Amino acid sequence: MKPSRKGCCTSGLRRINLNRKEDGVWCTDRVDLGAMVTDYFLSLFQVSEQNRLTDVRGEFSQVIETQNQALLQPISPEEVKTAVFDMHPEKSPGSDGMNLAFFQIYWDIVGPEISGLCANMFETRKLADNINITNIVLIPQKDKPECMGDWRPIALCNVVYKFFSKVLANRLKGMLDNLVVECQSAFIPGRSIIDNIIVAFETQHFLKRKSTGKEGFIALKLDMSKAYDKVDWSFLDKILIKMGFHGCWVRMIMECVKTVKYYIQFDGDFLGPIIPGRGLRQGDPVSPYLFILIAEGLSALIRQAEKQRNIHGVAVCRRAPRVSHLFFVDDSFLFFKANMIECTAVKEILKEYEDNSGQAVNFTKSTLSFSPNIQEDFKGYCRNFFGVLQDGDNQRYLGLPSLIGRGKRAILGFLRDRIVQRIKSWNNRFLSRAGRAVLLRNVVQAMPTYAMNVFLLPRDLCDEIEKLMNGFWWKGSKFEQRGIRWRRWEALRKPKGLGGLGFRKLREFNLAMLAKQGWRILSRPDNLMGVY
Structure with missing residues (x-):
């Protein structure tokens, strides 16, 4: 138990020995570093005063009665066992210090008790005490991280909680294909990341070749800042209700999301507890599916604008459907006509989505691509209007080039x-x-x-x-x-x-x-x- 809680000889690979504060001052003292890490996460998980949740606009696919009945069925021992053995045995242990391999090897002994606990939590819609304590480890996002934004927080949930969350995730993912629009390809059975890449590539290829005509098109690739960590809980609650999920299921999901208590693993110690007011955990089995449902809020706003003819997507040829947006988790591509009406509509949609969901677009890391028939003056105006500095012609989308020429x-x-x-x-x-x-x-x-x-x-x-x-x-x-x-x-x-x-x-x-x-x-x- 002790080595898994206190770290091992390789923990120095992720140790923060030097970091820069927001004011640019370098911090090296261990006590100051710990205080800086704690303050950073207190600020990150604090509800923003700018978020003023209004009514969730747009049309959403609805959960039907039979689907709600399937979601609310009592949890069976076989369902828990399937969830346990679906997970990789060498996943990192959580606050309990036990990894998945232990439970899989000794399932005949511990299985009945864990299955009973999961069934009881689902029946009462209340998690067991201290089961939602989560350790956060910091993974560097680049070779030489300098500030806290260069570290990615990964949640090491209690393993027994992950079994319960995995059961919920397995129930939810089976119906996402009917609830989520086809432009979102992540985590949904039967859909593939390759679909997004090919459609984005063909659309970008069309934009590059459109050198004539009065109407030009723009492709805006969005970079979401701390996408999981800034999710507004009240927005998630309203999205679930808007889509027709049963109130008991919504309460169970929100119990999993809201009762978390964080401890930050730092230099062999644990900083905290930190009680968050927003955010989803990267490491919780149900979080990716909840994030997809949250992204439906942005998709619904775009579809509504299309219906009102405020935005027009790109059709690569005659009789082809128009592509206005492509999503893969938080990787978003928007396509629209190059005029001020549609640029303004897109910016207003992103602002409304940011105010409601907590998702903040980092425009300095986002990119813009233009068809060649757009004048340079208008291109410069669009860059200033959105605050986008990078050109998207030579950028990659989901790890592959979004545009290929003769070379x-x-x-x-x-x-x-x-x-x-x-x-x-x-x-x-x-x-x-x-x-x-x-x-x-x-x-x-x-x-x-x-x-x-x-x-x-x-x-x-x-x-x-x-x-x-x-x-x-x-x-x-x-x-x-x-x-x-x-x-x-x-x-x-x-x-x-x-x-x-x-x-x-x-x-x-x-x-x-x-x-x-x-x-x-x-x-x-x-x-x-x-x-x-």
């Missing part, structure tokens, strides 16, 4: 650079050829897979990656040097049963990944990619 090889060359960097990180390891083969199959071959779902990689890029793999298998740390390869790479790519090592043929694998997307369009024409 496809140069734009996708980051894949090769990542592979070289990863292989070089293994230079200090004394690996046999069998060990190198395992790393190549499980790490290197997986790195370009995400991009292969969207783009057909140039043949010479695939050949170059295979050359790097071949060099690493034969030469190890000297993989970039010339030398004798005693077998052809084609022989090593054969299946093990035919005398090879089972390495992938990257070009053929790329084609298979793209064929899979084609099959998804044919088999599910109602999904986002099929519709657009």
Whole structure:
């Protein structure tokens, strides 16, 4: 119990030894650092006085009676066991110091008591005492964090609470496909992140080629500041009620959200308790699904503006539906016509959403893209109007380029650079050829897979990656040097049963990944990619 609560010898990797205050003064004293961390989170989780919740506007899909009945069914032992064994056994322990593997291994002993506790909490709509105590660990978001904004707070919930929350999440996610618009692709069974990437890429490609015509279009990529941590609880409550969730279910969800008590893990100690007034926990199984429902508030405002013809999305061709927004959790893309009426409408929507939900758009990190037929004077006016400084033409969306021109090889060359960097990180390891083969199959071959779902990689890029793999298998740390390869790479790519090592043929694998997307369009024409 003690090592898990007090940290271990590797905890120094995330220790805050130097940090800058808001006034720019560097802080090094341990006591001052602890006070700064505590003040930061007290301020972060404090309800903003600017939030003045009005009525939630817009049309929402409704939960039907049979769905509410399914949500309110008593929790069964089988349901709890399914939730427990759906979770990874090596997840970090919470305030109780126990990890998931312990409960999974000894489920026959502890299972009946945990199942009974979960069923009782659901029946009474009240959590057990101290079960919602949560430790917060700080994960650096960049190599050399300088201020508190450079650290990401991750909630280590009580493991038994996570079992209960996972049961609620499993019940909720099954009906999200009918409640959430198709522009949101995150965490919903049957939807894919690839849909968002392809639709965004095609829309951006249309914008780049639209060099004629009186009407231009704008793409605004939003960056939400501390999206999870600033969620307004009263807005979440109103969204759930607006969508028709039963009052008992709403009370249970709000009990999970509102009764949390935080302790900040700092330099081997625990700072707190901190009683929040807003925010969702990154680490709570039900939080991602609640955040998706909150994002429906923004989507509803945009759809209402479209219905009133205050905003017009982008149609990439005749008879194609208009795309006005794409969401993937807090990654948001908005598309609208380049005129002051629509720019003003978009800004008013974002302001209303910010005032109600607590979500704050960081316009300095957001980006704007324009079609070429827009005058430079108007582009400059739009940048000043929104307060956006960055150009979105060369930015990435969900980890991949949002726009590719003729220089496809140069734009996708980051894949090769990542592979070289990863292989070089293994230079200090004394690996046999069998060990190198395992790393190549499980790490290197997986790195370009995400991009292969969207783009057909140039043949010479695939050949170059295979050359790097071949060099690493034969030469190890000297993989970039010339030398004798005693077998052809084609022989090593054969299946093990035919005398090879089972390495992938990257070009053929790329084609298979793209064929899979084609099959998804044919088999599910109602999904986002099929519709657009």
